[in-house]
Amino acid sequence: MRILAIGDVVGGNGVSALTGTLWKLRREHKADLCVVNGENASVVGINPQEAEAIFSAGADVITLGNHALQKYTLHRYLDDTPRILRPANLSPLTPGMGWTETDTPQGRVAVINLIGRCGMDFGPDNPFYEAERILKKLTARIILIDFHAEATSEKAALAWHLDGRISALWGTHTHVQTSDIRILPKGTGFITDLGMTGAVDSILGVRPEQSIGRFLGEPKRVPYTQAEGRCKIEGALFDIDPKTGLCTACQALRVTL
Numbered sequence: 500m501r502i503l504a505i506g507d508v509v510g511g512n513g514v515s516a517l518t519g520t521l522w523k524l525r526r527e528h529k530a531d532l533c534v535v536n537g538e539n540a541s542v543v544g545i546n547p548q549e550a551e552a553i554f555s556a557g558a559d560v561i562t563l564g565n566h567a568l569q570k571y572t573l574h575r576y577l578d579d580t581p582r583i584l585r586p587a588n589l590s591p592l593t594p595g596m597g598w599t600e601t602d603t604p605q606g607r608v609a610v611i612n613l614i615g616r617c618g619m620d621f622g623p624d625n626p627f628y629e630a631e632r633i634l635k636k637l638t639a640r641i642i643l644i645d646f647h648a649e650a651t652s653e654k655a656a657l658a659w660h661l662d663g664r665i666s667a668l669w670g671t672h673t674h675v676q677t678s679d680i681r682i683l684p685k686g687t688g689f690i691t692d693l694g695m696t697g698a699v700d701s702i703l704g705v706r707p708e709q710s711i712g713r714f715l716g717e718p719k720r721v722p723y724t725q726a727e728g729r730c731k732i733e734g735a736l737f738d739i740d741p742k743t744g745l746c747t748a749c750q751a752l753r754v755t756l
């Protein structure tokens with residue numbers, strides 16, 4: 500079974516990039532299931548219309564992150580839509596779910612969304628223990644985790660901790676694709692960060708002058724806005740043996756439109 504995972508979609512142009520291309524990519528790479536991180540579809544957060552657009556573009560499951568709850572209109576949608584996930588290790592008062600199981604012709608697949616604790620100001624629960632708790636509840640043999648985290652060490656540590664017990668773990672949040680995709684010793688596919696989907700000439704998808712202004716100490720007068728121009732789609736492909744639930748091949752993906 501082949502999984503296509505797509506990194507954080509930034510802004511309307513990121514969503515549009517997927518709209519024209521994701522189904523084509525799925526067909527070209529014969530992907531059976533597609534998971535897209537959508538937490539930046541509104542640049543900061545995502546609204547239900549953007550989520551619907553990402554589903555229509557070809558996503559089976561949308562994962563989120565530290566901006567999951569930014570748009571109040573999403574809260575009800577999270578409760579009503581099991582295929583969109585917010586991080587599982589947030590407060591139990593958080594709307595929506597942090598993991599889901601879906602049946603496919605190749606077997607049942609679980610997708611889990613977790614958030615890291617290094618450099619994140621949400622005070623989430625320990626993602627290592629949360630992952631253990633969720634694994635005990637699952638019936639799926641194919642288990643995928645989007646670990647939305649800042650620190651490369653935290654992402655690698657969770658992947659190695661779960662090696663051989665899950666099919667693949669990919670990192671999101673830092674928006675820069677890492678060149679370390681591999682299969683860990685016990686059979687889990689892993690990449691520290693998928694990268695992003697959005698404007699090529701940008702800083703993490705945002706207009707460069709806005710990001711530079713922040714570092715120069717300019718007060719933030721307007722919300723971050725997406726950069727314009729040509730877009731890229733970044734992510735990764737993981738081949739999973741449905742019998743063992745382990746990864747047999749993986750590769751990073753970048754398409755510039």
Ligand SMILES: [Fe+2]
Pocket residue numbers: 538564565566647671672673
């Ligand atoms: Fe994030």
Ligand SMILES: [Fe+2]
Pocket residue numbers: 507538539564672673674
């Ligand atoms: Fe992000």
